Amino acid sequence: xxxxxxxxxxxxxxxxxxxxxxxxxxxxxxxxxxxxxxxxxxxxxxxxxxxxxxxxxxxxxxxxxxxxxxxxxxxxxxxxxxxxxxxxxxxxxxxxxxxxxxxxxxxxxxxxxxxxxxxxxxxxxxxxxxxxxxxxxxxxxxxxxxxxxxxxxxxxxxxxxxx
Amino acid sequence: xxxxxxxxxxxxxxxxxxxxxxxxxxxxxxxxxxxxxxxxxxxxxxxxxxxxxxxxxxxxxxxxxxxxxxxxxxxxxxxxxxxxxxxxxxxxxxxxxxxxxxxxxxxxxxxxxxxxxxxxxxxxxxxxxxxxxxxxxxxxxxxxx
Numbered sequence: 001x002x003x004x005x006x007x008x009x010x011x012x013x014x015x016x017x018x019x020x021x022x023x024x025x026x027x028x029x030x031x032x033x034x035x036x037x038x039x040x041x042x043x044x045x046x047x048x049x050x051x052x053x054x055x056x057x058x059x060x061x062x063x064x065x066x067x068x069x070x071x072x073x074x075x076x077x078x079x080x081x082x083x084x085x086x087x088x089x090x091x092x093x094x095x096x097x098x099x100x101x102x103x104x105x106x107x108x109x110x111x112x113x114x115x116x117x118x119x120x121x122x123x124x125x126x127x128x129x130x131x132x133x134x135x136x137x138x139x140x141x142x143x144x145x146x147x148x149x150x151x152x153x154x155x156x157x158x159x160x161x162x163x
Numbered sequence: 164x165x166x167x168x169x170x171x172x173x174x175x176x177x178x179x180x181x182x183x184x185x186x187x188x189x190x191x192x193x194x195x196x197x198x199x200x201x202x203x204x205x206x207x208x209x210x211x212x213x214x215x216x217x218x219x220x221x222x223x224x225x226x227x228x229x230x231x232x233x234x235x236x237x238x239x240x241x242x243x244x245x246x247x248x249x250x251x252x253x254x255x256x257x258x259x260x261x262x263x264x265x266x267x268x269x270x271x272x273x274x275x276x277x278x279x280x281x282x283x284x285x286x287x288x289x290x291x292x293x294x295x296x297x298x299x300x301x302x303x304x305x306x307x308x
Contacts, residue, residue, distance in 0.1 A: 104283075
């Protein structure tokens with residue numbers, strides 16, 4: 001793999017192969033809200049962890065951690081439902097030769113419905129994310145981890161509650 | 164020193180709160196982006212101030228590297244967990260002696276002569292506030308037990 005780093009803002013349309021190509025295909029599918037395609041780009045048992053995703057219940061905290069085909073698919077579908085014009089732009093992409101890929105991605109959209117504790121006031125957000133992937137030798141994603149800052153997100157959407 | 168070793172060294176010195184030693188691993192004009200704090204600037208000032216405040220507020224700080232790989236452009240990519248008990252005000256949050264565990268992701272760009280030239284860090288500040296007892300984002304300094 002020869003991928004160094006792609007810094008092209010919204011112009012990222014590289015002719016990549018291997019792990020970076022799988023990741024770019026994932027964000028292409030996400031951009032057009034094709035959740036089934038996003039899932040199909042992952043292995044059957046692909047792991048999923050959205051680190052900032054914590055929902056406080058009465059007895060325990062629910063984490064955004066599990067499998068792509070269960071937790072991941074549900075969260076992506078809910079996000080697209082709440083932000084019907086949800087989009088993304090890959091601003092940097094780096095990979096090693098063992099299938100590890102890291103992507104800096106700007107995710108944005110206009111809120112149409114409540115999401116978690118964030119009531120909908122029709123606000124717009126643009127939020128930097130860091131995604132880490134592992135891609136198998138067959139070109140399928142078998143691990144997704146993401147980081148972002150919920151304070152920035154909530155403030156943009158007019159929410160001031162921590163929980 | 165490989166980029167991997169350099170990154171391990173960096174996080175070890177971050178844990179120790181050794182600002183001078185951290186800066187000793189960097190190029191003189193190294194930059195830092197602490198994304199959740201919206202701090203983007205020179206490591207020698209902005210980065211050093213953050214390391215100092217972290218060390219002062221969490222004197223028992225532990226930095227655990229959970230995942231580390233080096234990309235083809237010699238950037239060390241790390242998932243870490245920082246852990247400690249608050250002992251002083253931190254990022255405007257008053258000290259309630261809360262114990263904190265927080266997952267973070269860091270990118271360390273390494274030059275051919277083994278110096279770090281750029282640092283970028285991501286975490287969820289909401290998780291940090293939750294662990295420190297903050298209830299409202301418009302009243303960061305007001306906490307509840």
